[in-house]
Amino acid sequence: MANKNLSRAKNAKNDEFYTQFADIEKELNAYLDYDADTFRGKTVLLPCDDPEWSNFTRFFAQKFEILGLKKLISTSFAIKSKTYKTKWQPTPFETENPNYNADKSKTHGKIFTLIHDSNRNGKIDIEDLRWNYLEGNGDFRSDEIKRLRDGADIIVTNPPFSLFREFLAWIVEADKQFVIIGNMNAITYKEVFPLIKENKIWLGVSSGAKEYLKPDGGFQKMGNTCWFTNLEHGRRHRPLQLMTMAENIKFSKHKEIRGKEYQKYDNYDAIEVPFTDAIPSDYEGVMGVPISFLDKYCPEQFEIMGMCENEDLYQLKTKIYESAECKQAYFDKFGKKGTYDLNASGVLIKNDLYEKVFQRILIRKKQ
Numbered sequence: 001m002a003n004k005n006l007s008r009a010k011n012a013k014n015d016e017f018y019t020q021f022a023d024i025e026k027e028l029n030a031y032l033d034y035d036a037d038t039f040r041g042k043t044v045l046l047p048c049d050d051p052e053w054s055n056f057t058r059f060f061a062q063k064f065e066i067l068g069l070k071k072l073i074s075t076s077f078a079i080k081s082k083t084y085k086t087k088w089q090p091t092p093f094e095t096e097n098p099n100y101n102a103d104k105s106k107t108h109g110k111i112f113t114l115i116h117d118s119n120r121n122g123k124i125d126i127e128d129l130r131w132n133y134l135e136g137n138g139d140f141r142s143d144e145i146k147r148l149r150d151g152a153d154i155i156v157t158n159p160p161f162s163l164f165r166e167f168l169a170w171i172v173e174a175d176k177q178f179v180i181i182g183n184m185n186a187i188t189y190k191e192v193f194p195l196i197k198e199n200k201i202w203l204g205v206s207s208g209a210k211e212y213l214k215p216d217g218g219f220q221k222m223g224n225t226c227w228f229t230n231l232e233h234g235r236r237h238r239p240l241q242l243m244t245m246a247e248n249i250k251f252s253k254h255k256e257i258r259g260k261e262y263q264k265y266d267n268y269d270a271i272e273v274p275f276t277d278a279i280p281s282d283y284e285g286v287m288g289v290p291i292s293f294l295d296k297y298c299p300e301q302f303e304i305m306g307m308c309e310n311e312d313l314y315q316l317k318t319k320i321y322e323s324a325e326c327k328q329a330y331f332d333k334f335g336k337k338g339t340y341d342l343n344a345s346g347v348l349i350k351n352d353l354y355e356k357v358f359q360r361i362l363i364r365k366k367q
């Protein structure tokens with residue numbers, strides 16, 4: 001159900017849900033535990049935000065001094081440009097400010113900046129944030145926000161999921177450090193997976209939040225989100241503790257493994273490992289593992305060879321099925337006409353029938 005909600009959010013381009021403070025704090029504190037100077041002397045940009053109530057802005061503004069930030073910039077997307085339509089009123093925070101402009105209020109994005117103790121009370125914190133309207137609507141793809149990106153060191157946000165590919169490309173083209181939230185399925189996007197394979201980006205520390213705030217004040221359940229980053233954190237260098245193949249077959253808690261053989265795919269020279277904790281520690285060949293493996297991935301322990309996918313981008317396929325075979329396989333399995341898209345995934349042969357497995361990443365023990 002939660003996953004359904006996520007894809008609905010994506011398809012409907014309903015990108016309006018907000019991250020809770022505790023989830024931001026949990027993730028960012030882990031980078032700080034690893035290196036307390038992660039943000040020291042850095043300009044942090046929070047695009048795709050709603051700085052008036054964003055918990056990202058709150059987190060960085062409150063901790064400006066402790067983190068040793070040089071500058072904090074947070075920008076929002078104009079209410080008129082948002083796909084999500086509500087009965088919207090500017091808040092007194094905006095209307096009672098001398099910068100308020102009724103014409104710009106709906107059509108322009110806003111920029112919040114924090115650099116120094118502007119209220120001269122002896123400390124730099126959220127009270128020192130200053131804001132104004134942007135020249136444009138705050139679209140991250142605009143030249144105005146690109147200039148802010150180019151001047152920033154680290155980009156942190158929960159971007160619109162419907163534009164996740166574009167957003168990540170936008171960061172990567174400028175070669176910036178980042179911590180962002182996305183749908184776990186984004187791992188398999190062909191714009192994203194090669195970056196993970198090359199260890200240019202990885203998953204963050206905490207698994208994604210289970211609930212986000214909705215504009216109406218309620219909560220939106222999201223079962224399948226995670227953090228993506230290229231900031232170093234300690235957890236990814238901790239190897240997984242695993243049993244050997246023989247031990248797994250003898251002791252595994254999974255009925256699919258205990259007392260069985262690990263099966264080889266029909267179309268990859270690799271074995272099927274349906275659970276991350278069932279990866280055999282002594283297997284030297286290629287193994288197909290669930291994408292959730294990445295949450296536990298230690299690059300010193302395993303290398304990522306590729307992924308089971310249609311185009312054979314990683315040149316690991318040992319077999320391509322003809323269309324007649326895909327049709328026959330469908331008929332054999334389901335007893336009616338159709339096409340079983342065998343080339344899109346790893347394929348096992350069970351009881352003489354072809355069976356596609358779930359999305360798999362192909363890994364090998366580091367030599």
Ligand SMILES: C[S@@+](CC[C@H](N)C(=O)[O-])C[C@H]1O[C@@H](n2cnc3c(N)ncnc32)[C@H](O)[C@@H]1O
Pocket residue numbers: 015016017018019047048049050054055056076077082083138139140141157158159160161163
């Ligand atoms: C998932 S919400 C997260 C908001 C905030 N970062 C947070 O976590 O609380 C994504 C935000 O990006 C905004 N947005 C949508 N398209 C955008 C674009 N092209 N450029 C900038 N922001 C955009 C949405 O209106 C929404 O407020």
